[in-house]
Every structure is written in structure tokens, then in C-alpha cells.
Amino acid sequence: MIIVMKPDASQNNIQRVIEVLEKKQLKAHLSTGKQLTIIGVVGDKSILSESNLEAMDGVDKLVPITESYKLSNRKFKPEPSVIKVKGFTIGGNSFSVVAGPCSVESREQILETARFLKSLGVSFLRGGTFKPRTSPYAFQGLGQQGLEYLKEAADETGMAIVTEVTSLKTLEIAVDYVDVFQIGARNMHSFELLKEVGKAGKPVVLKRGLSATIDEWLNAAEYIMREGNNQVILCERGIRTFETATRNTLDISAIPVIRSKSHLPVLIDPSHATGVRDYVTPLCKAALAVGSDGIMVEVHPTPSKALSDGAQSLNFEEFQNMLSELKPLADLCGKVMSK
């Protein structure tokens, strides 16, 4: 960390800052320029978290140099993490496909979808039963009943279930049903939920917040991992920008950035990123080419009858075509699809 002093900071101000650092056993390196003085801090700065250097007299600003996350940081674990779920793999040379409807709507719908996906070799079944919706007047999901249906579909097909939990209460209900928890974009900052999902000990897909920086995202992963759960799978699902042609802006550069900063696997969700069915296939191909560990895609037997997000869901035929396009690309990239 660098402490930048104000141009008019007194020797006394500087001395005080150094005293605070030294009391914490940190070393201070002074660089005194014509305009101002900067102080380099050497040592474990996490012990500074309860100090408040930024508010001390004469201090202009703090410039962090190293990241505050540790367990998710590639510096401390250079080899990529590989996560196993029900015998299926996420990370390494796998390219994982997580697919299913936005919402579980009925027993028939989810069973039909699961059977179809299984027939194509897809291992991860997604489907929401607790739906966070902007308007309270929109469809809110089937709740526990939906989990029962998901479970039945998974039991029959052997697929692994990925589903979203939105609060401590829904986490408690879902824990008996799901194989992989999903934390949605709207809850990436719900730190207590992150801690609890960390304690639950099952793999977690952690979506990036609506406008979270990559740094904040990895700090959110840290909340989960600190509870002893290292099975975190990141998922880029678009960030909020001024562009309105797509629902969000897929930040594809986040994949190489995450690769350089973290060892965690990272998926791409083009359905939520764009909100437009026609853009899903080209973005899935880009996801593979850029080096992501997989995709999360919405599939629905009859998108025009979906209770939520039908406009971004592929129908069965479109999904099958998409997989066919991905297969040779995966071979070329040395990735094994799905299982």
C-alpha cells in the first residue's frame, strides 16, 4: 500500500503516520518529492484494517497495490482449481455446460428438459425456484415445490442440480436438494448469505454483481472460501452500462483477467448478459475461444410460453445446434465438453 500525503502535509503529519505503521510492526519507506511525500508500506497490511489512515491529518489518499483477497488469489495458489460434482468436473480441461430453464414451471417442463439435455450429454441442470424479480408483480417461482421437481429430474437422469438461493431462509430449504448453489448477481454483495453458503460445504456458482468490479467479485468469493469452502465457480453474466441494445454488457475480458488474478474456474452466461436469444450462440463460441471453463445457458421446451425470460431462452433445436457448433471448437481448443 502507498500512502500519498497532501502537498501541504507537515513533518509532524508524516511522523504521526509512520508511528501508526510502526506500532503495527509495518515498515514505512518514504519518498519525498518536490510536490509531495509518499509512504510505501511494507508488511501484512491486513492488520491495518481497523486503522483509519485515510482520515489522518495530512493524508491525501491510500493507493492499494496488492489485492485484499487471498484464498482466491492466484499468487497464493498458482495452479487452477478443478471442482468435482457428482463425478462431473468444472475447471481444468473441461468445458462445462450448465443448461435449463430460467424458472422451474412444472414437473413436466423440467423433466422433459432434463431428459433432452441428458440425451445430449449435458451434466448440469439449472432451473430457478426462488426468483428475484425487479417487480413484485412478476412471477416469483415455485419455491420448494420446484426443488422437488428438480430433484426428481436429477434422480432420474443423474444430472447435477444448479439452483439459486436468495436468502438464509431459501438456502436452508434448498440445501437438501441441490448439488451446486447459485448466488445470483443481485446477491453477490449479500455477505451473510455468502458466509452461510460457505458453511454449507457444497460447490457454489457465484455470479458477478450487476455492477461489481472484478476485485469486488473476488472479495465476494473470499467470503465463501473463508468458511472453508474452496469450491467456488465464478460466472460472468454481464455488467450494467449505458448500452441498451443488450440487457447488460458481457465483459468477456473478465475471463483473461480472472485467469491472471485467480485460480478459480469461471463460466459465462450469455443468456442473462444479452437477454436476446439470437446472440447466445455466437457468445457461447466466444466463451469457448476466450478460454472460459464453461457456459450457463437457458433452454426451454417452448420459450414463448416461459413464465420468465423467454426472450433469451433457446428452444431444444436451437440448443442442440449450438452444441454441435461448439463441439469441434472444443476439440480444437483441447477442451472436453460437459463431462
Place this chain on the structure above:
Amino acid sequence: MIIVMKPDASQNNIQRVIEVLEKKQLKAHLSTGKQLTIIGVVGDKSILSESNLEAMDGVDKLVPITESYKLSNRKFKPEPSVIKVKGFTIGGNSFSVVAGPCSVESREQILETARFLKSLGVSFLRGGTFKPRTSPYAFQGLGQQGLEYLKEAADETGMAIVTEVTSLKTLEIAVDYVDVFQIGARNMHSFELLKEVGKAGKPVVLKRGLSATIDEWLNAAEYIMREGNNQVILCERGIRTFETATRNTLDISAIPVIRSKSHLPVLIDPSHATGVRDYVTPLCKAALAVGSDGIMVEVHPTPSKALSDGAQSLNFEEFQNMLSELKPLADLCGKVMSK
């Protein structure tokens, strides 16, 4: 709502959409242009929430014309809402000052602050005890112990307590202590928490999400109000942009926008919006001039020793000077400060 059909939509596609509308007792008005057809939908479109028009063949997009929120909508309640807490008023011709430290740190700190604020006529005491922090290694608040201290300060001074709840669990703990719940920016989208805080029946300060649109913000208010709780106070605290000179960008235009769209009172929090102490006073003056219903400001006996957000906290002298500057402005604007 307007349904815009694709240029190549068939007569059959259009007919199907009209059938769906008519089955729901809605009227469809066709406008057929050279390039494309648009369909105006007349009637209560909330009954369409489980349809999925956007995914029907031939449909290009839906353009909403009216807002999806109702209880918070000024169209349905033109007169501004006024909220009473412990005899103090928010809304109407009041300009309310909510002040206190970012975090409750000790019994002495909060008592000293409360006494000082009370001596200046401030009625609302803020202080966090459950702190949502980006990094899990940062100070996380005193929890229930902090609530005890807040309560003691409120009992002694007669002030009303405003404090943040971050989950169903902390809501349950806090309900016996607080006068006004605060939902922080990071939880504006935590819809289950919104519902629960709606049921708790106490006034709620609802901060705008980090990158929430005003429309989403009013929909979040709707989640609370639908549970029978109309005592919602909005609070603009800055949105995320590319600018880095301030922590966030205070969207001051949100105040007149909210005025035209909603009857709910709205505060401004310049401390979180900017993250810089020196910018707080000018922005408080702007908050008054633009017509907001009050401010939420961080005050700390010794900002340089604060455990969180010291850089944006005013010390006692700075806060007192700020109030002195606001007073004549409030008089001029016909606003009564604080109580």
C-alpha cells in the same frame, strides 16, 4: 405497453398476439406502417406478467409505457407522503437530518455523538452495527452489542435510531431496538429482505442500489409497501460510474425525477456518494436547494480513529458549521430543519 412486431412478422404472428391479449380481456390497437406493425395494449397489463409475449414468433420487443410500480406511484397518490417517527417528521416541509458514525464502535463513542447531535437539535441518530464490507478482512461491526449502545443513546437523548439490517437474521435481532430500518445499497435487490422489512411495520430508509435505475428503486419500494408498510423513505447515495475522483456519482437529478414519479420522501447521503469529507457540505446545500427531504451524514468524534469510512466523516466542529450554513438556506426554501 407497445408490442413492436418484426418487419417480417406474418399476419398469422400478429393474429396470435392479438388472441393472447384478447384472452386476457385486453384491447389491442394495431398501427400498420410500411416497415412494421405495432400493437398498443390497453388495459391492466399486470395480468400479462405470466405471459411471455416477447418470446412469441414475430415479436421484436415490448416497450413499456406505464410503470410497473403502483403503491409508490404518484399517479395513484398525488399528495406527498409524510412519515412520523417518535414525533419527528420526514417529508412535507421538513428537512430531516440523520447523522451519526458509520459504525457504532463503543458505548462512549455513540453516547458522546448522540449527546452532541441532540444539543444541535438533530433528531435522527444513525450508526451501523452489521456492516456489509467488500473485504471479509475489514471490520464487520459490533452486532447486537452495538444495538444495545444505540438504544441507550436513544433512550437518554430521545433521538430516533436509524440502523441497517442486512439479512433476515439481523432484521430479527434489530427489530426490538430500532425506530427506522435502513436497507443499504447492496441489499436493495434482496427482495425477501424487503418483504420482511415490509412486514415488520416500522419506517424504512431504502437506499438506492449501487447501479439501480430509478425505476428499479421504486419497484424495490413496492416490495416493502405491498406488505402493508407505506412508511418508505428513499435515499440517494450515489451510483457507480467511470469517474474515480469520487467513490460514486451522486445523482442529484434523481430528486426531481422521484418527485415527479412518486409521493415518497427522498433523502441524500453525500458521505457515501463521494467518500470525501470536503465535498459533504457543498452537497448538503445542494440537497436542500434541489428540494430533497433531508440528508444522511456521517459524523464521528475523531474521524481519524474511525473503524470504517473515516475519510468521509465530519468531525463535530465541521458538522456544526455545516448545520449553520444550512439553516438560513432552509429558512429561505421554506423548510423546517430536523424536527
Place this chain on the structure above:
Amino acid sequence: MIIVMKPDASQNNIQRVIEVLEKKQLKAHLSTGKQLTIIGVVGDKSILSESNLEAMDGVDKLVPITESYKLSNRKFKPEPSVIKVKGFTIGGNSFSVVAGPCSVESREQILETARFLKSLGVSFLRGGTFKPRTSPYAFQGLGQQGLEYLKEAADETGMAIVTEVTSLKTLEIAVDYVDVFQIGARNMHSFELLKEVGKAGKPVVLKRGLSATIDEWLNAAEYIMREGNNQVILCERGIRTFETATRNTLDISAIPVIRSKSHLPVLIDPSHATGVRDYVTPLCKAALAVGSDGIMVEVHPTPSKALSDGAQSLNFEEFQNMLSELKPLADLCGKVMSK
């Protein structure tokens, strides 16, 4: 276009709007709902450009339904445009590689680079000689001297030159040297420059503005095309967001969006989008997979000695490796690289 009337608009207000429309030979379709009236406008609304419906009494807002650009619009020319330069092709089944240093720095530098690129089969040589730099104290380019060097390199190798013009004056100087003009992100809104470059009659690479919407970008293309020049090549180079891990955020979804809205070819520039050398290769692969028509990449003999943007430039070896990785991908995608 839809005209949304205010809830309290009078019959008189509505009548007045209809009169304005009918005077222009446009048809008005009324949809009268419980809350408000909307008016669908049918006909060529470009003739409304000098009216000011939005400011008429009782009008709430105008909702555009069709795009204002025409010549660049796919609706009016469904087949993709293919552009020929010196016998080289951009668009169609080509995947074009435009490469070279950020700035032309010396005769040796550009000759060495051109020879190397030519040896790999690259056809388009880029290099800036008029550099728009944020700070006036940064290197501003070699000007006309740089153009001489570029010309020499092109004459020797047979490559086509792509270089940026930044004003009417530099356009006039450059016109005798370049094969393809580049309009940089900072000038996408310089409409007079767009018109002049349209008149110059040479192909134009039009970069997306720092924070331009896709709609604005296509309108900028329209400024060029209206002067009779259809040879416009779009180039996505990242948009401005809150994320700081990359210089900008590459909006990869823009490629399928452009495909659906326009017939113009579109490149991706990952060097400027990220500002980080290590992210260039994965994003070039994504550019190919997503279906773009090519890439624009910075290459420098010795990036650590570049006078501008060295941190994002590939050295020769890195560039060669990148091309080797792209080749099989291009084959798979049915694209012919470079020529």
C-alpha cells in the same frame, strides 16, 4: 414512432398533435387507455425532424420504434457488405488482420514491422502519425513525416495503409498517403470530419466512441455514407465502464448486434479495449469465434521502447504465436485469414 401523452393531457392537446402529424401526411393511430393515450405514427417520420412534438403541451415522451439510420441499416440492404482495398478484402468470409505499431516512430521501426508482418501474410499495416493524447505533454506523433515512412513501407511490401485522421487539416494531409482512413474513438462524434472523410472516397475504419451506443455508432456511419461512400468498416474498441482491471470494456456482444442491425463489416481491437498485452490473444480468438470480420492489433519490434501504448503491444514473437493460434480456428469457422 409512438407518442405517449401525459395522463392529464386534454382532448385538445391530443387533437393538436394529430393535426401536426396530418399536416405532414402522417397517419396517427390512437390507443386510449384508462391511464393515458398513446399515438402510433405511421409513415416516413424523417419528415418530422424539424417538428418538436416532444415539447408540445400534453406530450410526455416519444418512443422511437425504427432506427434513424438507413444506408447502414440491414433492413434496406440485407446482404453483408464486402470492401476491397488494393486487392485485399474486408467482410464476407475474410478474417482481416490489421496490425502495426500504435505510433510510427521512425523509418526503421515501421519498415522493420511492415517487412515482418508481410512475411506472415498480413495485408493491412496500421500506424498512427497524428496521435490524439489525453495529456498535451505526451508524444503527439510524427505528423506528415510519419506518413512518408508509412508510404515507403507500403510501397515496398504492397501492404495497405490504415491510419488515423483527427481533423479536417490532417485529413487533407493524409489523403495522398493512405489506403484506409481511421476515425478514432474520440472523433466518432466529429460529424464534420465524418462528412469530409465520406467525400474523400476511400474506405474508412470507424471506431466506436468511448461511450457511444451502437445506435449512435451506426448514425455516425450514416454521416459518412450519406456523402456517397459506402466503404465503412466498423471497429469495436471497448467502451467506458466502472471496471478498472482493463482500460475499457470490450463489448463483444456488439458483433452479433451489428450483424442483426447492419450490413457493414466489423472488426475488434483488443489492444485498445484492454490496454494489456496478455489479454490480446484470448480476445482475438474470441473475436474470430463470435463472428467478427477481423482484428486490429498493435505490434511493435520492442514494446518496452514504444513511445505510446507499449503495455498493450505484442512483440514480433507474440504476434506470430497469436496468428498460429488463430489459423486453425479460422479454418474451422470457414474464414480465410488476411487476404
Place this chain on the structure above:
Amino acid sequence: MIIVMKPDASQNNIQRVIEVLEKKQLKAHLSTGKQLTIIGVVGDKSILSESNLEAMDGVDKLVPITESYKLSNRKFKPEPSVIKVKGFTIGGNSFSVVAGPCSVESREQILETARFLKSLGVSFLRGGTFKPRTSPYAFQGLGQQGLEYLKEAADETGMAIVTEVTSLKTLEIAVDYVDVFQIGARNMHSFELLKEVGKAGKPVVLKRGLSATIDEWLNAAEYIMREGNNQVILCERGIRTFETATRNTLDISAIPVIRSKSHLPVLIDPSHATGVRDYVTPLCKAALAVGSDGIMVEVHPTPSKALSDGAQSLNFEEFQNMLSELKPLADLCGKVMSK
């Protein structure tokens, strides 16, 4: 400036960086931590502009500590600048009102407006004659004819003319007519235009770019000032965000930020910032309260007949009422309005 080395940088890498610095007579201060080494650079770093430290082996990133702009920097000229135009003042204790139509549309329109404004004591008349419009099919301004009308209005009333120039060509035409040049948001990055307007020697209103940071804005001012022209007036006109309720988001915090970083006066343009007439008056009041040096507001005799931006223009009565509301506020804030 701080140079942050990569964790795996070798002693050799570090040595090389130090050599480059020392060759330039700069001092290097090393701070060697467990994870990485940082190098503080002391001295005039502008001489580094042609080096490329960021691309050297082992270098992770450069962290600028001091600003790159100098002439506009408050550190080098602490007292606020006051600019005189035709005997009128901008800056100091003045609160300047710049008003007029978006576009000059006819001789009658601008004369009528000027006479009305003059009667209220307004000194600065704005009106565009070269209009940068997103679509080439929209009204583009009257050009030189409009300047003639403006001049006539100014000659009769004694007001000072503020008008936009959009290119070297329109600058040349306008120079004989205008008192204050305006550089619009879309041209803030047109550096050659900035230089030329710097040479022209007349005061310049420099609007903030659509998505420019404050740092970039002050660097743009630097381009003008380096040509010997210190008469730069900044104007905040809203930045681009995801919010759609207003056309842009007025960044009101920019006022205190500019105050702390620069000595230049700064205006607020609420008409362009919001695009909505009803929001103009509250934001003008906020502009005064926050400490800006004035406002730029659109006024039109009949907004509903304006050829551009009618929806955001005040009519004469609305403008007069707005001034009446501002007057007592200005008195309270110790500001003298308009002249």
C-alpha cells in the same frame, strides 16, 4: 509516480528500471515487500512521457500520484481565476447566467430572445448555429447566417455571445462574431480544435465530454491553456450512465472536485444534463447552492416549435420564474447574479 513490479520480477528487471530513471535524472525509492517491490519516482516525471516503463520486463503497472495537467492545476495557482468578457465577469463572486435557444432558428427568434433576456439583466446569450446532431437527418443549424443574427442581437443588446464551434473550419468562420467560444461535449477530445481555440485568444466554455473523467477534462483545458489562453470556463453537462430517466446524469459533485483541483470557473448546464424542462429549475438552485460559478440554460420563445431540444427548453415565463427563485438564493450565498 509509483512503479509496481510484478511479484516475479527479477533483481535484473528492477535494476533496469532504476537505470532508465537515473538516466533521466530522476530519483528512485525502493520499497521491497514480501510479495513485491515498488519504486517511488521523485522528480519531474513529464520527462518520462517518451519512455515506456509500463512495457518493461517485470513491470506490473504505473500508479500516477500527481496530475499531468499543470496550468489548470490549483496547486500551481491557488487563487480562483476570474474571466472578463465585454465587461461581464465569470468566476469570483459572480453567478453567471448564460441563456438562449439551443439553435438560432431565425432573426426574429434570436432578437426576441435576446431582448427578453437583456430585460432581465442576463449578460450572456447562447445559441447554436453549427449543431452536432447524432443523426445526419436532423436539423444541422443555420451556419454563418445564424452568426449574423447572433451578432445583430448582441450589438443591439450589448450582450456577449457564446456559441459552439465544431471544427477548424467553423472556428475560422465564427471567430469574427463570437465573444466566447463553446467546445461541446462531443469535441472535448478533439485536441487539434482545442489547440486552435487556444490560439484564437478568446474565452472558451469547455464542456465535459460525454464520458470524460474530471482528470481528462482538466487535461483538455490544458490543451487550450498551453497555447497561451488562460480564459477557460468549464461546464458540467451530465455524464453517460445506465440511468434512462434523464438524458445524462448531472455530476454535481464535479463542482467541489474541480474547486479542489483547479482554479478555473465552472458552470452547470442542467438543460443538456437532464433533457427535461421540469428538472431545470431545481437543478439551477442546486448549482447555486453547491458553489458553481453559473448556469447555462436553454430558453426559447415557443419551445414546442423549437427545431432542436424543445423538450428541455424553458419558455420566457418559466425562465423568469426561475431567475426569481435564484435571486434570494444568490444573495444568501454571497453571489452576484449575471453581471
